[in-house]
Amino acid sequence: MATAAIFGINSNLDTGGIIDNLVALQRSPIDIVEAKRSLEDAKLLSFQDLKGRLQTFKSIITTLNSEAKFLSTQADFSNNNALDANSVISLSTSSQATSGTFSLTVNNLARETKLVSEGFASTSTTISSGDLNIGVGDASVTITIDSSNNSLDGLRLAINNSGLNVKASFINDGSSSNPVRLVVSGTKSGVDNDVTIGVTGFLFGAGTTNLVNFIETQSAQNANFVLDGVAVTKAGNVVSDVITGAILTLESAGSGTITLSSDTDTIKEKIQAYVDGFNELMLHLNDVLSLDADTGETSVLFANFAIQYLQHTLRATASQEILGVSGDFLYLSQIGIRTLSDGTLSIDDGELTDALAEDVTNVSELFSSKGSTSSSAVTFVGFTNATQPGGYTLQVSNGVPQLATSGSSTFVDATGTGNFFAGAAGTEAEGLNFRISTLTDGSYGTITLSIGVAEITNRILINLTDASLEGPLEAEIDTATKTIADYDETIIDLEERLVLFEEDLREKFTNLEVLLGRLNSQRDAFEQSIDGIRALFSGNN
Numbered sequence: 001m002a003t004a005a006i007f008g009i010n011s012n013l014d015t016g017g018i019i020d021n022l023v024a025l026q027r028s029p030i031d032i033v034e035a036k037r038s039l040e041d042a043k044l045l046s047f048q049d050l051k052g053r054l055q056t057f058k059s060i061i062t063t064l065n066s067e068a069k070f071l072s073t074q075a076d077f078s079n080n081n082a083l084d085a086n087s088v089i090s091l092s093t094s095s096q097a098t099s100g101t102f103s104l105t106v107n108n109l110a111r112e113t114k115l116v117s118e119g120f121a122s123t124s125t126t127i128s129s130g131d132l133n134i135g136v137g138d139a140s141v142t143i144t145i146d147s148s149n150n151s152l153d154g155l156r157l158a159i160n161n162s163g164l165n166v167k168a169s170f171i172n173d174g175s176s177s178n179p180v181r182l183v184v185s186g187t188k189s190g191v192d193n194d195v196t197i198g199v200t201g202f203l204f205g206a207g208t209t210n211l212v213n214f215i216e217t218q219s220a221q222n223a224n225f226v227l228d229g230v231a232v233t234k235a236g237n238v239v240s241d242v243i244t245g246a247i248l249t250l251e252s253a254g255s256g257t258i259t260l261s262s263d264t265d266t267i268k269e270k271i272q273a274y275v276d277g278f279n280e281l282m283l284h285l286n287d288v289l290s291l292d293a294d295t296g297e298t299s300v301l302f303a304n305f306a307i308q309y310l311q312h313t314l315r316a317t318a319s320q321e322i323l324g325v326s327g328d329f330l331y332l333s334q335i336g337i338r339t340l341s342d343g344t345l346s347i348d349d350g351e352l353t354d355a356l357a358e359d360v361t362n363v364s365e366l367f368s369s370k371g372s373t374s375s376s377a378v379t380f381v382g383f384t385n386a387t388q389p390g391g392y393t394l395q396v397s398n399g400v401p402q403l404a405t406s407g408s409s410t411f412v413d414a415t416g417t418g419n420f421f422a423g424a425a426g427t428e429a430e431g432l433n434f435r436i437s438t439l440t441d442g443s444y445g446t447i448t449l450s451i452g453v454a455e456i457t458n459r460i461l462i463n464l465t466d467a468s469l470e471g472p473l474e475a476e477i478d479t480a481t482k483t484i485a486d487y488d489e490t491i492i493d494l495e496e497r498l499v500l501f502e503e504d505l506r507e508k509f510t511n512l513e514v515l516l517g518r519l520n521s522q523r524d525a526f527e528q529s530i531d532g533i534r535a536l537f538s539g540n541n
Contacts, residue, residue, distance in 0.1 A: 015509045023502045030494045037487035042300045044480035046288055050307070051465055051473060053281055058461040060277040064270045065454035070368040071360070072263035072270075073097035075246055077104075079256040088254035097245025097260050102228050104248075105255040110223035110237050112186035113195035115214040116171075119178030123153040123170060128211050130201025136164040136186060137193050145199070145211075155199070155212070156182060166195055182212070186220060190235025194220040223250055262360045268352060274367070274454065275337065278318065279344040285311045286342060306472040310464065315343050317456050323389045324370075324450030327362025329355060332453065335363055367452040374445035377437045381420070384431025385459050389451040392429050394436075394444040401436055403429045406446065 064070040075091035088106055127150045132143040143149075143158045152170075159168035165187045172179045186195040199212040223234045227242055237250040246260060288301040289308060301307050319339050321330050329335055336351025355363050364370070371380035378394060391406035401421045402411035405428055412429075414421040419436055423429025434447055463471040 015513070019502065019505050019509060022505060023498065026498055026501050030491055030498065033487055033490050033494065037484055037491070039300070040480055040483045040487065044477065044484060046300050047473060047477045047480060050284070050288070051477070053284060054461050054465050054473070057277045057281050058458060058465060060273050061454040061457050061461075064274060064367050065369060065452070065458050067361075067364050067368045067370045068095040070267065070270060070364045070454075071095050072266035073099065073245065073260050074263040074266075076259045076261075077256050078259070079254060081254065084254060086252040086254055088250075088252055088256055089258070090249045090251060091258065092247045092249075093260065094245045094247075097243070099261050101260070102243060102258040103226075103255075104258055105226040106250050106253050107224040107226070108221065108253055109250050110189035110235055111218060111221045112189045112193065113184075113216065113220045114186075114218035115184040115195060115197055116217050117182040117184075118213045119173065119175060120152050120180045120182075121178055123151070123156075123180055125152045125180075126150055127152060127155055127199070128201045130199060130211050132158055133196075133198045133200065134159060134162055134164060134166065134184075135196045136166050136188075139164055140196075145201070152180065152182060159184060159197075165193060182214075184214065188235070189220065189237065190222050191220050192235060225250065262356065264353065264356045264360070267356060267360070267363075268349075271337075271352065271367070272347065275345045275347055278314070282311070282314065282343045285314075304476070306476050309472070310460075311343065313460055314457070315339065317453050317460070318345055320453075320456075322366050322450065322452055324391065324448050325362055325365040326372075326450075327359045327365070329359065329362045329366055332366055335366065365450045365452055367454045369449070369451045369455040371432075371447065371449045373434070373447050378444050378447065379435040379437075380447060380449075381433035381435055383433065383449055385462060386425075386430040387423065387432045387449060388428040389449050390428065391446045391448045392423070392432060393446055394434075396436070396439055396441050396444065398441065399439045401434075401439070401444075403427070403432070403447075405429070 062069075072095065073093045075093045075097070077089050077091060079086075079088060089104065127145060129147075129150055130145050132145055132155065134141060134143070141162050141164060143162060145155070145158070149155065149158050156168040156170065159166060166184060167187055168182060168184045171181050171183055173181060184195060184197055186193050197214055199210060200208055201211045202208055223237050223239070225232055225234075232239075232242060239248040239250065240246075242248065243258070243260070246258075248258075285307065288299050289304070289311065290299045291302055292298070318332055318337070332338075332345075335355035336348035338346055338348070340346055369383070371383065373380050375394070392403045393406060393408075393411075395402050395404075395411060397411070401414040401416075403414055403423050404411040412424045412427050414429075414434075415424055416422055419439075421434060421436065423432035432447060432449060436444065463469055464473040465471075467474050
């Protein structure tokens with residue numbers, strides 16, 4: 001800053017202003033790079049925001065991209081006796097439940113053993129030393145009663161710490177003497193969990209005797225009911241293995257009808273969530289790709305090929321034919337879901353309701369994935385993102401399962417061992433997993449895979465959001481990140497050059513002022529000499 005003090009002192013120029021203007025002019029390339037960096041930074045933020053939106057939409061479609069997730073079933077029970085207010089049964093279902101009706105008669109509920117002791121004065125009443133013998137089903141233990149536990153409460157603790165499926169507690173019957181009773185209950189119902197208990201000891205003159213007497217107030221019992229004419233016995237009242245996908249909780253004796261039906265309200269909510277998520281994403285894509293025709297102003301991702309392709313592909317998924325479905329509905333438009341001019345979707349609730357009532361399974365196939373086989377010897381297991389929808393003919397040749405796309409005579413060996421196999425890599429059946437019960441040579445029908453719009457969309461989004469796949473969106477993010485880093489290096493380099501340029505200018509202008517100062521001094525000295533000479537000559541006259 002010391003050199004700044006002499007700026008203009010000899011030249012009378014605005015040296016500091018001149019330098020600032022020259023430096024500002026030299027900064028123009030930096031300003032251009034910074035503007036480019038700002039644009040690239042905006043693109044990066046937009047790409048990252050889009051990735052987040054895609055992941056949100058992906059979380060929506062994963063709730064309906066398989067038949068088990070898409071279909072919902074509701075269960076109802078109607079009592080045969082309309083005047084009976086008792087609740088005979090409560091029901092819950094999973095996605096594996098299918099529609100149907102079942103007659104049910106509950107004869108009796110399962111229950112556990114309950115044993116009640118004679119009365120005692122208090123919980124601290126002393127019990128004579130002896131043995132506590134307790135059994136639950138086939139398991140039993142013997143606990144010694146001694147000075148460490150020879151009270152009624154000590155007996156309770158010993159029972160609860162026995163490790164058996166049993167618990168002990170107290171009740172007070174309110175009598176004036178000996179009101180405290182020890183209650184021993186099984187923690188599991190059913191006759192196989194029957195509880196027995198005995199507290200014995202040796203009394204002088206009486207030999208072995210019961211130290212505490214119990215009476216059985218409730219015996220263990222199995223639940224007995226009849227389902228569609230078939231008698232069923234269960235150890236508990238919660239039954240999950242008699243109707244696929246349904247859990248029956250028996251509550252009282254009685255009879256009636258179980259009705260399982262499609263929960264269309266829940267299914268429609270899932271479809272609405274898909275449409276809402278799709279529309280939100282499509283409107284966002286429209287915005288980031290927009291062009292204002294009046295002003296010519298474009299959005300940050302205008303004309304970006306990867307984003308344009310995403311927009312086009314998503315639109316196509318909502319309008320394309322779904323292959324491999326089992327019914328007459330092949331397009332979303334056939335169930336009331338149509339594409340509007342801006343690419344968003346609309347739902348005709350009446351058409352959707354009718355379609356669900358007509359063939360809910362077919363509607364499910366439009367959204368979710370489903371595999372089926374035509375041979376009882378073959379079981380569909382699953383598929384991967386590489387598996388293409390359609391039908392695949394299966395045969396076994398020389399003990400090796402082979403697959404061919406329907407209509408083709410070219411069979412390719414499947415890969416696998418034992419009874420589990422998958423379509424070979426590089427084929428349309430790649431990743432098609434199945435189990436075959438025999439490897440005897442012959443034809444084993446067809447494996448059919450349908451993939452709905454949810455799974456189709458899921459595959460698109462996986463390619464875009466999974467960094468390990470290095471898809472087009474990830475490539476755009478990587479490119480933008482690298483470009484920003486390059487711009488930062490360029491700006492640093494140009495800033496360093498600008499500092500040197502400014503320092504050089506200041507040094508040159510400083511040298512100029514110094515030089516002008518010297519010249520001014522020389523001029524002043526010369527003028528003084530001339531003035532002296534003039535004075536000399538003028539004095540002689």
